[in-house]
Amino acid sequence: MGNTDRLAQLSEAGVSIWLDDLSRERLRSGNLAELIRDKHVVGVTTNPTIFAGALSKGEAYDEQIRELAARGADVHAAVRELTTSDVREAADLFRDVYTATDGVDGRVSIEVDPGLARDTDKTVAEAEELWKTVDRPNIFVKIPATEQGLPAITRTLADGISVNVTLIFSVERYRAVIEAFFSGLEQAKANGHDLSQIESVASFFVSRVDSEVDKRLEAIGTDEALALRGEAAIANARLAYAAYLELFASERWAALKKAGAKPQRPLWASTGVKNPDYSDTRYVDQLVVAGTVNTMPEKTLEAAADHADIQDDTVTGTALEAQQVFDRLAEVGIDVSDVFRTLEDEGVEKFDKSWAELLDTVRGQLDSAKAQS
Secondary structure (H helix, E strand, O other): OOOOOOHHHHHOOOOEEEEEOOOOOHHHHOOHHHHHHOEEEEEEOHEEEEEEHHHOEEEEEEOHHHHHHOOOOOHHHHHHHHHHHHHHEEEEHHHHHOOOOOOOOOOEEOOOOHHHOHHHHHHHHHHHHHHHHHHOEEEEEEOOOOOOOHHHHHHHHHOOOOOOEEOOHHHHHHHHHHHHHHHHHHHHHHHHOOOHEEEEEEEEEEEEHHHHHHHHHHHOOOOOHHHHOOOHHHHHHHHHHHHHHHHHHOHHHHHHHHHHOOOEEEEEEEEOOOOOOOOOOOHHHHOOOOOEEEEEOOOHHHHHHHHHHOOOEEEOOOOOHHHHHHHHHHHOOOHOOOOOOOOHHHHHHHHHHHHHHHHHHHHHHHHHHHHOO
């Protein structure tokens, strides 16, 4: 690596580096503290898949499982307690970062039960419950950007709760998310909340777009189609950034900003590269722009630290070129709206399945703890 600190360059370019992983093992071993210290990590995101993985391996949760079993906790209560304990501990670890960045970073995200993704009222109730349970100012409650999620995002922000909007795939849906954010802050202001204390990020998913589009391009199989492989995801993210610049230049935002609001930052999610033919840092170095977040799995973080090619800004001014990619995708026969619909459905389904696995794992652990006591 020489003496080039690529992650420092990325931070200096205005990109906040978050880790897309959390486990008690990571907290207890000091690994997370080390990443904060040495790898410029200023936040952590979790999701049901990450928790399911963490809970199914290692002994870190055994003692708490035994206590929960002894108390006769049901599986849902147990999962909540296990996951919120980790998030609370991580939030405390990031507290200094939170203070140093005036609340912008030092954030830990926890997701509402993904089974509620199509139910607005239950999502709002669960978001409030999580916010109260974790009881730390530097968390984000994650709410998926489904059609039913949009009003839930507005209502949660209106209650003064910081939100990480997740599972955004299309620019069209992203515009609706910003709309929901503006409405939420306007209502929060009317409800007497201090807008400077409400933070939000919009998690725009990257690698999955290439995975889905590439699969369809290969099925079409023409030279024109094959030439477009690996183009869609970065173009999509760059168009999202152009939409962000446009909507945050509006009078509506100017009024909120004047009232103390901070912008909802675009967050690049799903930045681990799935295709071995592609550079493993492409969703990092091609999406460098100030005022954004990149949340990386550890493998991507290590790759970026080792060999990412960090330039100052690889996004601003690229919208025209990015739009041409989408025009060409349409010409070769890619139905882009179907791609995004498929990705959203799969995203919700995947987290739902992970949640079910999480419940099963904990149910098994509770049963075996009871049997041993």
